[in-house]
Amino acid sequence: MNAMTTPFRGTWSLPYRGKVAMAGLIIAESAIFTIFVVAYLFYVGKSLSGPTPREVLEVPVFYTICLLSSSLTIHFAVKSLERGKQSTFLSLWIVTIILGGLFLFGTGREWHRLIYEHGLTISTNLFGTTYYSMVGLHAFHVTAGLVMLCIVAAFGLANRVGADQSRRIDVLAMYWHFVDGVWVVVFTVVYILGR
Amino acid sequence: MSSSAITIPGVQIEDKPWVDTLHEWVTTVDHKRLGVLYILYALLFLVVAGVEALIIRIQLMFPHNHFVSPQVFNRLFTMHGTTMVFFMGMPILFGFANYLVPLMIGARDMAFPRLNAFSFWLSALGGFLLYFSLVGANGLYGAGNAPDVGWWAYAPLTARAFSPGHSTDYWTLALLVSGLGSIGTAINIIATILCMRCPGMKLSRMPLLAWLNLVMSGMVLISVSPLTAAQIMLLIDRYLGGHFFDTQAGGSAILWMHFFWIFGHPEVYILIIPCFAFMSEIIPVFSRKPIFGYPVMVAATVCIGFVSMSVWAHHMFSVGMNSYANSFFTITTMAVGVPTGIKIFNWLGTMWGGRIQFKVPMLFSIGFLFQFLIAGLTGVMLGSAAFASQLTLSYFVVAHFHYTLVGGVVFGVFAAIYYWYPKITGRMLNEILGKWHFWLFVIGFHLTFDLMHVPGLLGMPRRIYTYEPGRGWGTLNLLISVGAFIQAIAILVFVANLIISYFKGAKAGNDPWDAWTLEWSVSSPPPVYNFASVPVVASRRPLWDLKHPEDPDSRYE
Numbered sequence: 001m002n003a004m005t006t007p008f009r010g011t012w013s014l015p016y017r018g019k020v021a022m023a024g025l026i027i028a029e030s031a032i033f034t035i036f037v038v039a040y041l042f043y044v045g046k047s048l049s050g051p052t053p054r055e056v057l058e059v060p061v062f063y064t065i066c067l068l069s070s071s072l073t074i075h076f077a078v079k080s081l082e083r084g085k086q087s088t089f090l091s092l093w094i095v096t097i098i099l100g101g102l103f104l105f106g107t108g109r110e111w112h113r114l115i116y117e118h119g120l121t122i123s124t125n126l127f128g129t130t131y132y133s134m135v136g137l138h139a140f141h142v143t144a145g146l147v148m149l150c151i152v153a154a155f156g157l158a159n160r161v162g163a164d165q166s167r168r169i170d171v172l173a174m175y176w177h178f179v180d181g182v183w184v185v186v187f188t189v190v191y192i193l194g195r
Numbered sequence: 196m197s198s199s200a201i202t203i204p205g206v207q208i209e210d211k212p213w214v215d216t217l218h219e220w221v222t223t224v225d226h227k228r229l230g231v232l233y234i235l236y237a238l239l240f241l242v243v244a245g246v247e248a249l250i251i252r253i254q255l256m257f258p259h260n261h262f263v264s265p266q267v268f269n270r271l272f273t274m275h276g277t278t279m280v281f282f283m284g285m286p287i288l289f290g291f292a293n294y295l296v297p298l299m300i301g302a303r304d305m306a307f308p309r310l311n312a313f314s315f316w317l318s319a320l321g322g323f324l325l326y327f328s329l330v331g332a333n334g335l336y337g338a339g340n341a342p343d344v345g346w347w348a349y350a351p352l353t354a355r356a357f358s359p360g361h362s363t364d365y366w367t368l369a370l371l372v373s374g375l376g377s378i379g380t381a382i383n384i385i386a387t388i389l390c391m392r393c394p395g396m397k398l399s400r401m402p403l404l405a406w407l408n409l410v411m412s413g414m415v416l417i418s419v420s421p422l423t424a425a426q427i428m429l430l431i432d433r434y435l436g437g438h439f440f441d442t443q444a445g446g447s448a449i450l451w452m453h454f455f456w457i458f459g460h461p462e463v464y465i466l467i468i469p470c471f472a473f474m475s476e477i478i479p480v481f482s483r484k485p486i487f488g489y490p491v492m493v494a495a496t497v498c499i500g501f502v503s504m505s506v507w508a509h510h511m512f513s514v515g516m517n518s519y520a521n522s523f524f525t526i527t528t529m530a531v532g533v534p535t536g537i538k539i540f541n542w543l544g545t546m547w548g549g550r551i552q553f554k555v556p557m558l559f560s561i562g563f564l565f566q567f568l569i570a571g572l573t574g575v576m577l578g579s580a581a582f583a584s585q586l587t588l589s590y591f592v593v594a595h596f597h598y599t600l601v602g603g604v605v606f607g608v609f610a611a612i613y614y615w616y617p618k619i620t621g622r623m624l625n626e627i628l629g630k631w632h633f634w635l636f637v638i639g640f641h642l643t644f645d646l647m648h649v650p651g652l653l654g655m656p657r658r659i660y661t662y663e664p665g666r667g668w669g670t671l672n673l674l675i676s677v678g679a680f681i682q683a684i685a686i687l688v689f690v691a692n693l694i695i696s697y698f699k700g701a702k703a704g705n706d707p708w709d710a711w712t713l714e715w716s717v718s719s720p721p722p723v724y725n726f727a728s729v730p731v732v733a734s735r736r737p738l739w740d741l742k743h744p745e746d747p748d749s750r751y752e
Contacts, residue, residue, distance in 0.1 A: 014392060017386045027416045028378045029420070032420045042450060047445060123435060129446075133428065133437065
């Protein structure tokens with residue numbers, strides 16, 4: 001009679017909820033960034049006053065390399081955690097934090113230069129409005145990512161991160177890859193198409 | 196039964212002090228309690244926004260009426276629209292998704308219970324922020340006022356120059372915050388459905404309610420996010436002196452329209468798809484037949500999900516897009532009617548040849564089918580660029596979208612409440628009061644919204660606070676307002692029914708409707724842990740298999 005309590009025969013495996021949720025968050029965030037990218041591209045060249053992107057923007061090659069290579073280090077950090085090599089994981093993880101921090105420092109320096117040397121603020125013209133809001137939104141995501149990376153690093157230094165946590169750490173790595181991917185788009189739009 | 200509540204003999208449960216009960220409800224992470232909180236919160240706002248609608252209708256009852264001032268009228272329609280969409284429609288549908296999805300897929304809770312509570316309280320904060328503008332819009336020392344920019348808040352009305360004070364800021368923040376809550380809940384629903392199903396519950400065996408909520412949640416991710424982005428831009432404009440929508444500095448008011456409607460049109464599908472889900476559960480049970488064309492229903496829903504993302508600019512036919520854009524959005528709008536039509540035929544196919552039981556949930560479902568069909572027909576009319584440019588911004592449009600949102604969503608929600616109230620409370624809703632509610636609401640609805648098409652065709656613009664006598668709109672507007680009051684009486688009957696039945700209703704038992712999905716296998720109300728032992732399913736109708744072991748569905752799948 002009771003068909004519903006008979007044990008299930010065969011294998012029953014479902015995806016990990018952390019990965020699915022992070023994928024969902026990434027889809028939602030992508031939609032947010034898409035709107036900012038559309039606004040940026042729509043307003044390219046429509047500013048009524050200077051300065052223009054061509055006059056003031058310098059391509060941040062070094063800091064871009066920093067951020068993109070941090071994707072590699074975090075990938076190998078997670079891989080070594082899966083294999084149980086905790087010290088390799090921790091050193092690669094801290095390298096990731098340093099690379100991300102360098103990128104954020106680069107953004108800060110660029111903003112400082114734009115504001116104090118060129119007088120470009122968010123209210124100067126359409127370029128300022130769209131540039132600061134899009135790059136700022138990305139920098140906000142880098143900052144949020146760094147906070148989470150630092151929390152993991154603190155636990156790692158306390159020797160609390162082992163191979164059994166690698167699934168969760170992998171979810172955070174997904175987020176970090178997403179932040180890097182967004183930078184590829186922002187970089188292309190701001191420094192290549194938008195100039 | 197495998198999963199009734201565990202009772203320990205000889206143990207008397209003492210009544211807890213009410214402070215403890217309140218504390219439990221406020222700090223709960225149980226999907227059922229959060230679902231109930233969502234639903235109660237939404238019903239509160241249904242009443243608030245309903246009263247706003249009644250004041251609007253009193254003002255429009257007679258020509259040159261002076262019940263409220265033009266300024267108050269603007270605030271009323273803004274608050275009515277914003278409240279109904281964001282603080283009634285979204286929460287009540289999320290409430291049902293929260294309550295039902297884990298029970299239907301055989302899970303003990305959502306994938307992320309704390310995220311679930313966080314999302315609910317974010318949405319609750321959003322509603323509070325919106326109504327706090329009534330006291331705080333000019334700062335606590337000044338007299339407050341409510342947002343008055345319309346629910347779509349077109350630029351440049353929202354610029355600092357035209358919206359001084361903080362009323363528009365409260366509007367923006369309310370939508371931003373509740374939008375973040377919606378995204379959190381949507382992620383949660385997706386993770387729950389994909390990762391928490393009980394053994395044997397393949398995607399192809401999932402109840403349609405779970406399927407449709409999966410599609411709805413995916414749409415929330417893609418279409419609520421643009422609204423969040425647009426609200427951030429508006430805040431930058433208002434607080435940091437940005438120029439996104441500032442035409443004086445080269446910004447574009449049209450861009451706001453695009454961003455808003457990229458959210459706004461999928462939003463109406465986000466509201467209606469969960470109601471399709473209710474229909475797909477209720478109609479088969481009361482027709483005593485399995486749903487007709489299950490795979491086609493799933494395919495049609497996914498199809499609606501995709502196509503509805505590309506129809507937004509049919510809200511903008513009159514802003515002067517080029518003819519290619521107009522043609523494109525006309526064609527996509529016509530196209531989205533096809534999968535919707537397929538669904539209507541599937542529900543009719545389910546009823547066809549069935550032994551239909553005209554209980555109250557079924558009455559509301561039949562009302563839904565009839566009215567949603569008519570709403571779809573006026574939708575196809577307005578979807579044509581040529582026709583829309585004649586009737587845009589008229590009462591015809593108001594009648595059309597109230598037909599979908601009241602005739603569709605509200606009827607669907609009432610059907611769901613009558614159907615699942617016994618599960619949630621353990622008591623049946625009174626059938627006689629339910630029929631009074633249904634018939635009064637149907638009569639009031641048709642009096643109001645059938646007639647509302649006519650002043651639109653005669654040229655009555657929307658959002659006017661009064662009109663001159665002698666235009667031929669007077670009698671119609673009076674009748675429309677009378678209909679609104681009949682609906683209000685119906686809602687009073689409904690609220691009375693909710694309260695009376697909670698205390699005096701007949702005991703429901705586990706399965707009052709002889710239904711087939713997993714939520715009816717547990718006690719009413721379900722125990723905190725839902726299922727004492729995790730169920731195993733072998734077909735789309737696990738309870739049918741249980742009740743008819745001689746002829747289970749699993750034999751045919």
